[in-house]
Amino acid sequence: MNSKFLLAASLSALLLSSGARADEGMWTFDAFPAAKMKSTYGFAPDQAWLTKVQQSAVRLSVGCSASLVSDTGLILTNWHCASSCVADLSSAERDYGLKGFLAATLTDEKVCPGMEAEVLVSITDKTAQVKAATKGVEASKVAQIRSVAITKLEEEACKDADKDLFRCDMISLFRGGQYKLYKYRIYKDVRLVFSPENVMGFFGGDPDNFNFPRYNLDSAFLRAYENGKPVSTPTHLTWTTETPKDGEVVFVAGNPGSTERLRTTSQLKFERDYRLLTRQLVRSELRGRLIEYRTKNDEAKRSAEETLFGVENSFKAQYGQQRALMDPHFFAIKEKEEANLKAKVRANPKLLATIGDPWAEIDAALTKQQDLFLEHEFLEARAGSISGLYGAARQLVRIANERAKPLAERLPGFSDAAIGQTEKQLLTETPIYKDMEVIGLELWLSKAREYLTADNPSIKRLLGAESPEGLAARAIAGTKLTDKAAREALIKGGKAAIDASTDPLIVLARRAETDARAINVKMNQEVNGPISQAAEKIAKARFAIYGTNVYPDATFTLRLSYGVVKGWNYAGVTVPATTTIGGYFERASGEFPYVAAPSWLAAKSSLDQSTPFNIVSTNDIIGGNSGSPLIDKQGRVVGAVFDGNIHSLGGNYAYDGRLNRTVSVTTASITEALRKIYKADRLVAELKSK
Known part of the structure; x- marks a missing residue:
């Protein structure tokens, strides 16, 4: 075609x-x-x-x-x-x-x-337990309380299993309408x-x-x-x-x-106007840099091939998503679907009294998300671009910090089991191409400065007096994280070893962590928690009106x-x-x-x-x-x-x-x-x- x-x-x-x-x-x-x-x-x-x-x-x-x-x-x-x-x-x-x-x-x-490789062994409904844990909790605390409850249910489900052979994951379905425990056999x-x-x-x-x-x-x-x-x-x-x-x-x-x-039309507009737009612009520049790098010699062509394939595939796929969301006819259909659901809710006084107006609640959270988006995108969600070495440094720093906290105070996704899985991945040995690492780190630092501006306090802390180009080249040239033994020593040494490290990538990740974690927490409290609560109400309305014969x-x-x-x-x-x-x-x-x-x-x-x-x-x-x-x-x-x-x-x-x-x-x-x-x-x- x-x-x-x-x-x-x-x-x-x-x-x-x-x-x-x-x-x-x-x-x-x-x-x-x-x-x-x-x-x-x-x-x-x-x-x-x-x-x-x-x-x-x-x-x-x-x-x-x-x-x-x-x-x-x-x-x-x-x-x-x-x-x-x-x-x-x-x-x-x-x-x-x-x-x-x-x-x-x-x-x-x-x-x-x-x-x-993983094979699904069983599916168990845990909706009642998860919802009970967050019942009556204020919106700003929902994400954290739910994360703790889910972690405990996952650990309980796999407590008698060999941790090297099985894993238990809680899966949120219908935007929080259901929670199912998926147990996997792992190879x-x-x-x-x-x-x-x-x-x-x-x-x-x-x-x-x-x-x-x-x-x-x-x-x-x-x-x-x-x-x-x-x-x-x-x-x-x-x-x-x-x-x-x-x-x-x-x-x-x-x-x-x-x-x-199942997202609301307001959420789809945010996806179109903020996330997709920003990521496609950055991705297009990354694509150009990789294409240029591949022309250097045969080894550059070989080493960049896998990454370029992934970037081009993502670019084309998300271009298609943009086209869909830019089509006014498509949006009219989504808006009509949403209007029909709202009308059925309004026609059901008991249901209306139960759920209120979750669409308005999502709109209010999206207004806050617009304000937080760029800092969250460049300091947290996309930090490091394609630099695997910086990604490793960032994980090492965060794991050390989160492990030192009680479970109830950790970021979602940092249970002991999840940390153990990440540490195993950090010790995997794969080829590292330093030229590609510099491209990825430099792109992130330069785009973060461009979008957040050089006067942003987080950017000042991140870059200091250096340029993105100089900092990226220095950090990649000087890091020891290419050595598995160095990564292993930092894992075993814990927070003390991370805090004492002079490795330039660890130092950079430490500098970035305070602001990155802060925007993560703020996003969970002001956006993700309220949206998830509202989405659960919409899911409840869907079940009440359309039944469970939906996917x-x-x-x-x-x-x-x-x-x-x-x-x-x-x-x-x-x-x-x-x-x-x-x-x-x-x-x-x-x-x-x-x-x-x-x-x-x-x-x-x-x-x-x-x-x-x-x-x-x-x-x-x-x-x-x-x-x-x-x-x-x-x-x-x-x-x-x-x-x-x-x-x-x-x-x-x-x-x-x-x-x-x-x-x-x-x-x-x-x-x-x-x-x-x-x-x-x-x-x-x-x-x-x-």
């Missing part, structure tokens, strides 16, 4: 008919609308099907989804979900991004630094098994991103290990090379990151969506649902980013050119679903989700079933490539074993 087809026209017709919304929904596994689906398609999965899929679905710590596809811990995900592992394992002499990676034997499978040893060349994982590059037709082998295989051996996973999805046809029902089981479909906003937790294989028609152009391997060779012009992989050209004559390559369906997804298995009615994996089309970029705020499409790479094309191009006989045999 050509990117000239803008979102505005497609969004103007959003939600105009119930038929367009038939496949809408990112459903939790404990509240799947089986009756609704059966009435639409004459089929719905039973509990045994749901249980098997839940136990086969995987969440990766890199912000992606995946699935178990063999009884020895083999995991299917996307190339771009494994790309950070590939980058960490690569070097100038051994570039797995350029050549691809295939483990010939189990002993050749390589540990992905810091990557973890902390994840190894790379297979990843194709970058030119195959991201064929078409940025021009084809969020478009269709696509011809990408955006797939990779990992494996979960424990005690040095592959884990036993008798429950897993069955592999098939069959590809579903047009109109056939398919499911996506994955972890959509976040949506804002919550995405929270990067396991969801199931259903739909059908289906192309679409837009502006007189019919887009078919599938592409083929033969189409890949036709599209490969030889010019970047349409350069065919040498391995594919060499094997061209042996490939079945009619093999379905990429496929689209009406499933409702969002970022975080990358790597999710595409599953047929029999519960077999038929593909791996890797993208959405251009129309789906407004999916953060609404779903349009006429045009929104999920894009997946088929298991048929993955198998064809493994067999005939990569000669991965061991891997193919494992996939085919029942």
